[in-house]
Amino acid sequence: MGETMTPGRDDAPPGTSKRADRVEDATLSLVEPKGDSLSAKTVTINRPRQALYDYWRALENLPTFMENVERVEAVGDGRYHWVVKAPAGRTVEWIAAITEDRPGEAIGWASEEGADVPNSGRIDFRDAPGGRGTWVTATILYDPPGGVIGKVVAKLFQREPAIQARRDLRRFKQLMETGEIATGARTARQLAEEMD
Amino acid sequence: MRALTWHGKHDVRVETVDDPEILNPRDAIIRITSTAICGSDLHLYDGYIPTMQSGDILGHEFMGEVVETGPKSTLQKGQRVVVPFTISCGSCFHCSKHQYSACDNGLPADNQDIAQAAYGQPMSGLFGYSHMTGGYAGGQAEYVRVPFSDVGPIVIPDGIDDDKVLFLSDILPTGWMAAENAEIEPGDTVAVWGCGPVGLFCVQSAFLMGAERVIAIDHFPRRLELARRFGAETINYEESRTYDALMEITGGIGPDACIDAVGLEAHGFFADNVWDQIKVSTFTGTDRTHSIRQAILACRKGGRVSMPAVYGGFVDKFPLGAFMEKGLTLKTGQTHVQHYMPALLNAIMEGKIDTTFLISHRMPLEQAAEGYRLFHDKQNEVTKIVLKPGMDLAQTA
Numbered sequence: 197m198g199e200t201m202t203p204g205r206d207d208a209p210p211g212t213s214k215r216a217d218r219v220e221d222a223t224l225s226l227v228e229p230k231g232d233s234l235s236a237k238t239v240t241i242n243r244p245r246q247a248l249y250d251y252w253r254a255l256e257n258l259p260t261f262m263e264n265v266e267r268v269e270a271v272g273d274g275r276y277h278w279v280v281k282a283p284a285g286r287t288v289e290w291i292a293a294i295t296e297d298r299p300g301e302a303i304g305w306a307s308e309e310g311a312d313v314p315n316s317g318r319i320d321f322r323d324a325p326g327g328r329g330t331w332v333t334a335t336i337l338y339d340p341p342g343g344v345i346g347k348v349v350a351k352l353f354q355r356e357p358a359i360q361a362r363r364d365l366r367r368f369k370q371l372m373e374t375g376e377i378a379t380g381a382r383t384a385r386q387l388a389e390e391m392d
Numbered sequence: 393m394r395a396l397t398w399h400g401k402h403d404v405r406v407e408t409v410d411d412p413e414i415l416n417p418r419d420a421i422i423r424i425t426s427t428a429i430c431g432s433d434l435h436l437y438d439g440y441i442p443t444m445q446s447g448d449i450l451g452h453e454f455m456g457e458v459v460e461t462g463p464k465s466t467l468q469k470g471q472r473v474v475v476p477f478t479i480s481c482g483s484c485f486h487c488s489k490h491q492y493s494a495c496d497n498g499l500p501a502d503n504q505d506i507a508q509a510a511y512g513q514p515m516s517g518l519f520g521y522s523h524m525t526g527g528y529a530g531g532q533a534e535y536v537r538v539p540f541s542d543v544g545p546i547v548i549p550d551g552i553d554d555d556k557v558l559f560l561s562d563i564l565p566t567g568w569m570a571a572e573n574a575e576i577e578p579g580d581t582v583a584v585w586g587c588g589p590v591g592l593f594c595v596q597s598a599f600l601m602g603a604e605r606v607i608a609i610d611h612f613p614r615r616l617e618l619a620r621r622f623g624a625e626t627i628n629y630e631e632s633r634t635y636d637a638l639m640e641i642t643g644g645i646g647p648d649a650c651i652d653a654v655g656l657e658a659h660g661f662f663a664d665n666v667w668d669q670i671k672v673s674t675f676t677g678t679d680r681t682h683s684i685r686q687a688i689l690a691c692r693k694g695g696r697v698s699m700p701a702v703y704g705g706f707v708d709k710f711p712l713g714a715f716m717e718k719g720l721t722l723k724t725g726q727t728h729v730q731h732y733m734p735a736l737l738n739a740i741m742e743g744k745i746d747t748t749f750l751i752s753h754r755m756p757l758e759q760a761a762e763g764y765r766l767f768h769d770k771q772n773e774v775t776k777i778v779l780k781p782g783m784d785l786a787q788t789a
């Protein structure tokens with residue numbers, strides 16, 4: 197049998213693999229990997245690649261759909277100051293640099309030394325088959341604060357990065373497809389309470 | 393404003409709450425003129441549906457007048473509209489295929505997790521039906537916030553009574569889609585399990601689609617009588633054995649198409665036990681799926697089964713063997729209301745479909761709690777209660 201029949205390998209994305217070596221491969225796809233906990237998630241958005249890339253590339257836009265990101269500010273040289281909500285009303289901050297930028301295709305970032313939560317990630321935009329818009333894949337690598345315990349605590353607060361990424365991607369999809377983010381609130385006050 | 397709020401099992405109250413506000417660009421605020429209590433609201437009333445919170449406003453069948461619009465709404469103040477019970481964005485892949493109840497974006501992002509765990513993918517949002525379906529306030533109130541108002545509500549021309557068009561919001565399109573899913577051919581005999589509002593609209597729709605005979609099955613005499621008024625033959629399952637009766641009536645062949653309009657639970661998506669099943673993955677299996685089993689066994693070989701009835705999660709003793717051996721087709725789903733509204737509005741205006749026969753009671757919104765009690769206790773007499781926020785108490789007598 198030829199090389200094409202690699203036993204035990206399938207076509208599933210590395211982020212869904214049960215095998216550690218494939219997760220490592222995915223990690224290596226990050227330009228400057230930071231952290232040790234990987235999550236990857238894909239969503240299909242019924243909009244062209246370039247439009248999605250453009251919105252995301254203006255990183256200041258991220259708080260519109262990333263619930264726990266308070267703000268992102270450009271500090272020059274492709275570097276950005278992130279302020280992110282953490283459990284118990286705290287915030288964590290870091291400076292992250294753009295490590296990869298391919299218009300209409302991919303954006304990568306990695307935190308610099310001294311980050312409260314070392315992290316790196318990339319977002320890929322690919323044409324979905326059958327003219328169904330764009331596949332948007334977010335791959336995030338991070339050091340959970342306090343290691344395993346921190347991860348458990350973060351889960352309780354629904355700020356665990358894998359859950360957060362999944363919900364943020366849904367909000368990004370809603371904003372891009374419908375122009376707004378769905379809410380079940382009835383009044384502005386209820387909406388504000390939900391955002392807390 | 394005044395609104396019917398839920399506080400627990402058999403505890404609903406009309407209370408004063410904050411008015412709804414425009415929160416998103418595509419929103420509109422509707423002043424409710426008519427709103428119905430649905431059979432599936434009784435499941436909330438009975439406390440079967442999880443993720444309800446005290447103070448939630450119920451109601452998913454409603455219509456009214458546009459009083460406020462967001463900058464991206466296409467509605468105009470003063471227009472009369474009927475609002476679909478499904479909350480759908482109109483711009484995702486599914487909406488573009490008119491599969492509105494499968495909309496990707498109707499549910500708030502955080503509320504999608506439960507539906508995703510239960511069904512594999514999240515479904516559209518619903519008005520007034522727990523937080524699993526989005527936590528949207530319902531229309532048994534003086535006012536309601538309607539998201540995606542540029543694609544959902546249908547504008548009603550002046551001069552047509554509320555009572556004629558109100559049921560475009562849910563049960564009429566549901567009965568119609570169920571009949572369409574039965575793929576009726578000329579000469580067909582169609583059997584309909586359940587003569588609630590959905591079943592009765594199935595009966596009317598099946599005849600309009602060319603069925604030669606429709607056989608309606610229930611045990612409430614008044615509901616069977618209504619089915620007969622539309623030309624159906626009837627089986628009272630408390631007096632006759634349904635399968636045997638169907639075989640005799642069809643010369644041993646079985647109905648060409650069978651429609652299950654009974655169901656396990658209402659709209660609710662969830663039977664009371666499903667949430668626990670998801671959580672702990674123990675399959676306790678419910679044994680309440682009688683009507684769908686009967687429909688499959690009675691259906692003729694190569695026939696069609698249509699299931700508008702809502703089932704919650706897992707079912708036990710599903711006759712998969714009969715289904716396979718006979719080569720049946722099953723079609724189902726929450727109704728794609730937005731898809732059916734325009735044609736059904738025309739059919740109403742042309743007098744081809746009558747909806748008003750269903751309404752047994754009209755009450756002011758202030759009496760909503762009594763309405764729930766009445767509907768709950770007297771299913772034979774009560775076919776549909778319509779609440780009218782503007783209605784004078786004196787008019788009810």
Ligand SMILES: NC(=O)c1ccc[n+]([C@@H]2O[C@H](COP(=O)([O-])OP(=O)(O)OC[C@H]3O[C@@H](n4cnc5c(N)ncnc54)[C@H](O)[C@@H]3O)[C@@H](O)[C@H]2O)c1
Pocket residue numbers: 430431432562563566585586587588589590591609610611612615629653654655656657658659660682683699700701702725726727
């Ligand atoms: N697919 C959708 O989008 C959608 C929309 C609306 C309603 N529904 C569902 O449709 C179903 C019917 O709705 P409805 O408002 O008419 O409900 P309903 O409760 O008013 O009517 C159900 C009828 O079925 C009868 N029945 C019970 N067991 C029976 C049996 N074994 N054989 C024959 N009849 C039996 C009852 O006596 C009752 O009259 C429900 O499951 C509801 O949730 C689905």
Ligand SMILES: [Zn+2]
Pocket residue numbers: 430431432452453477562563659
């Ligand atoms: Zn209903």
Ligand SMILES: [Zn+2]
Pocket residue numbers: 480481482483484485486487488494495496497498
């Ligand atoms: Zn949609």
